[in-house]
Amino acid sequence: VINHINKRKVKNHMIISIDAEKAFDQVQNLFIIKTYTKVGIQGTFLNIIKAIYEKPTANIMLNGEKLKALPLKSETRQDTHSHHCYST
Secondary structure: OOOHHHHHOOOOOOOOOOOOOOOOOOOOOOOHHHHHOOOOHHHHHEEEEHHHHOOOOEEEEEOEEOOOOEEEOOOOOOOOOOOOHHHO
């Protein structure tokens, strides 16, 4: 993504990373949205964040083919072997 943005002529892009320390803890989505609003995040950026929290999905590539998006749920299990699924 960063390489793609760097190659573009228009340089008005931003990359946002939101990292929750414990991804599936029960933090109220409304609290998160209100907090971002209070610190001045608004418009398109706030809408993107809302989309991430309100309907989280996983997009998986298998052998170069994008599979159907899967909804993420708070009860998604993570165990000691989960990191193997996400490491490169």
